[in-house]
């Protein structure tokens with residue numbers, strides 16, 4: 001039943017010319033989208049015109065100003081969902097902030113599924129506005145957080161926003177939040193390579209992103225998305241600091257035997273790092289207490305300082321500092 | 328709803344009896360693996376069931392790999408795109424995914440909303456789905472462009488839509504699952520029920536059950552929100568391996584259609600040997616039982 005004909009070259013939507021577009025459509029991703037002569041009368045004109053940044057975004061100078069006092073900006077990324085991006089972001093924030101002198105910020109750009117407030121135990125907090133902007137929610141004196149989660153009337157509410165609205169709030173997070181002087185700003189992202197990712201990269205282009213930490217789990221279903229994420233980083237020119245493998249092995253509390261839940265059927269993160277020429281930062285085991293700590297909003301690093309997972313996290317974080325030249 | 332609307336999507340889906348959207352809010356809870364298992368189990372539920380699976384996770388498509396058709400391409404016929412059949416010649420398990428359209432499979436797909444919208448419309452209106460008993464739709468995490476576009480384009484067939492919500496037992500996952508439920512309520516999408524995935528893990532060495540990702544949260548959520556609980560699935564390492572490695576070793580070009588068919592048939596057989604398959608059968612029974620009731624409520 002497989003068709004015998006030659007494969008279609010590449011379907012329409014992949015080139016960014018919608019099927020209903022007129023003949024000379026410049027492409028929905030082009031600078032001229034919605035604005036060229038061909039666009040007159042096209043059904044998509046309004047969307048196209050509203051979705052492409054028209055020249056430099058007016059928010060950019062304000063973002064640049066606000067970000068000028070932020071020393072390091074680190075993205076936590078993964079193409080795959082549920083691999084532990086938010087958990088890692090939180091540990092990174094806590095670890096940086098464990099030094100009283102280090103001013104740390106965490107920005108959650110997962111607009112539809114913000115987990116950061118819960119993981120940091122500040123889910124019931126609200127954002128307050130002051131004359132110098134929205135003030136972040138502080139977990140401790142030197143750890144400020146911003147997330148859409150602080151802005152919802154109820155935690156049950158779904159955030160049903162299309163791209164442009166998500167981009168709008170991300171711009172606000174960067175220009176309207178009173179971050180103050182920060183040594184580190186760690187940015188948690190949603191899975192995939194979509195509006196949030198493009199926006200954060202575009203908005204921070206001038207200020208500069210110091211690098212991305214890519215999180216994965218060991219199985220191929222996750223790795224295949226992570227390869228795409230690294231490809232994305234390369235396309236947009238973000239330095240990949242390295243790959244973190246999470247949920248790598250599980251030690252049974254009963255018999256102490258280690259087993260692999262997400263078996264690295266294709267060599268795991270180590271092999272991926274090798275193949276893609278990026279650094280393998282380390283491997284964090286699966287430990288149910290990590291999930292519990294996240295659910296209760298307490299720091300796993302503080303609660304279980306002697307666990308192998310804590311050692312793994314701290315080694316990875318040290319290495320990240322070293323790569324950034326901050327040790 | 329606007330069931331009388333005659334759109335290309337409505338025409339294309341005219342012979343599709345039930346459309347089941349699998350969603351979660353949270354990433355990585357098992358939407359794709361539940362979608363794949365749902366498709367396989369529905370396919371196996373009767374000797375003639377015709378099933379389609381549409382992957383609208385445009386930036387992270389997992390379905391091609393999970394159903395052993397990674398690297399296959401989509402073909403054009405005079406009557407639209409021909410889906411890839413995971414069961415080969417039998418042609419009772421039709422798949423469509425962005426994964427089939429990429430030149431290089433590791434290429435990132437970096438699209439903003441309008442482009443996603445156009446792609447989803449094409450998936451619904453240009454694919455030769457034919458006659459289907461069930462169309463399972465795997466969605467990306469969140470409640471954003473893909474979901475809104477999907478619902479928008481399927482408005483003319485709204486009375487045939489329903490949703491399955493997948494979650495894992497942890498609080499952070501449940502929070503997003505509840506957001507997802509709010510979404511279904513806002514868009515008036517009936518919910519067949521909740522599946523609690525990765526609930527408990529049996530140590531292969533000593534048999535002790537560890538709640539690696541906690542347990543019971545999905546069931547509790549179903550109770551509190553008064554929606555059906557479809558069942559829980561424990562952590563199944565055989566399933567991970569199956570869904571991971573279900574890829575032909577050879578370059579897809581070298582695989583003849585007959586061989587691909589046998590291979591995937593083998594996939595179903597292998598799936599049926601996993602511990603998950605037996606448990607999933609109950610979930611599918613519950614889904615099939617609930618479908619008519621849920622759809623009736625709407626019309």
Ligand SMILES: Nc1ncnc2c1ncn2[C@@H]1O[C@H](COP(=O)(O)OP(=O)(O)OP(=O)(O)O)[C@@H](O)[C@H]1O
Pocket residue numbers: 078080081082083084085086087088110113115189190191246247248284285286287288289290291292294295352353354355468497499500539
């Ligand atoms: N090493 C680990 N061991 C056990 N559980 C973990 C581990 N790392 C993360 N978790 C748990 O796994 C779940 C997913 O983690 P998390 O929410 O950080 O992933 P994510 O990549 O941010 O997900 P999303 O794609 O939805 O944003 C959470 O419940 C978290 O507590």
Ligand SMILES: Nc1ncnc2c1ncn2[C@@H]1O[C@H](COP(=O)(O)OP(=O)(O)OP(=O)(O)O)[C@@H](O)[C@H]1O
Pocket residue numbers: 079080081082191219221222262351353354355356357358359360361384387389466467468524525526560561562563564566567570571603
């Ligand atoms: N019951 C289970 N036991 C063990 N592993 C599972 C189980 N269900 C799913 N998995 C594995 O967990 C990983 C995540 O599952 P899956 O890809 O289906 O999640 P998803 O919700 O579709 O993720 P995404 O949000 O990235 O689309 C996969 O590798 C899958 O094989």
Ligand code: SF4
Pocket residue numbers: 017018021022024025026027028032033034035036038039042043044045046048049
């Ligand atoms: S508005 Fe212009 S860019 Fe957009 S689809 Fe139409 S012709 Fe193409």
Ligand SMILES: [Mg+2]
Pocket residue numbers: 085086087110115188189190
């Ligand atoms: Mg997250």
Ligand SMILES: [Mg+2]
Pocket residue numbers: 358359360384387389465466467
């Ligand atoms: Mg998926």
